[in-house]
Amino acid sequence: MPPPDPHSLQSERRPPGRPRRAERRPPPDQALLDAADELFYRDGIPATGVDALATAAGVSKVSIYQHFGSKDALAAAYIQRRDQHFTQWFLDQVDLRHDEPRAQLLAVFDILLQFVRQPEFRGCAFINAATDTRAGPPADPVLAAVQIHKHRMRAWLAQTAAAADLANPDDLAAQLALLVDGAVVQAAIERSENPVAAARAAAAVIIASHAPTPPPAPGRADSPLPE
């Protein structure tokens, strides 16, 4: 990974997932993905019709079916692209902050704070998409794409916990992921960043509980600790 460029921080503060608009109009499939990223995230997948998508993308409605086959397939492609963009943005943000793995685990909550402070913040795009498509089968590729993203983030947490020599890194990752998801959901419902601070405090306790037991101090190994 190239060394982080501190000057890129500002530009990276925009919502992950939506690429900068190019000067020239992108090709229809890209224009549709850009429109989907904005409208599906902001208003929800069921609330966004193909007419609104086509209008926002500046293409014909037929283009949606030509390029993606269905609105549900476009929604799955939106989540797959957002997974790529979000993951890259997240890893860049981690690299900008810390080299040390244990500090990187807590930095997740600083990055989350930055994310929920975006004026466009409407919760976690992945959780929202899973909720949007809970009615079932026709939209199952959306849920599958959401699961892939969540597994990717949890794998990063487990790998970072292992690099920090913390005990039971998979369990720790699962617990930290709960705090991340709880915080992003509550921040959206409460319209507040307070849940992120609460999650960071809880994460610090959980991480400390996974620290390897320090060796007993010399000569004190047999002393009982005070009750």
Next chain:
Amino acid sequence: MPPPDPHSLQSERRPPGRPRRAERRPPPDQALLDAADELFYRDGIPATGVDALATAAGVSKVSIYQHFGSKDALAAAYIQRRDQHFTQWFLDQVDLRHDEPRAQLLAVFDILLQFVRQPEFRGCAFINAATDTRAGPPADPVLAAVQIHKHRMRAWLAQTAAAADLANPDDLAAQLALLVDGAVVQAAIERSENPVAAARAAAAVIIASHAPTPPPAPGRADSPLPE
């Protein structure tokens, strides 16, 4: 509160929020709330049209507007009723399990496990409704009703933590609520109960970290602890 009836456990295993169907058809407003409770929870508020609601309730579409004014107002009434039913079900479940406040805090996760095991489980109705209506103002009464429910549950957690003599009960309640919401969201996405077990384990650590510091053992107060 009346004494818990252990025989009611089985009947209370059905999804909270939906009352048992009466033998006789309920009046139109109740029939609409029953239909809303089933369809809004299962398929989502945006994906459920007024035609489907009227058909499921066995009433005319005009009834929706006569009794509630709008689909959004019906959605808010659905959340308010579910808040009442869920809260009563939850408190009954707590009473069935434990009298001791600290044990009651952990029992939350046993109740959550029972909830996510329901075949009809589609996540948290309150989080889902907030997500469903994220597009904004016309559905703000839904969000307000969701916030009231979440505040009620957090107040119960804080009050129970205080009764258990745990330190900083409000902070503890906020942290436990994150684990509850994270677990219910992940259980829906993963179609798995594993997140609830992870949340319970994390909750035990968080609760222990809020236990009041025991007084120093006599004669050891000034002894430095080993590093």
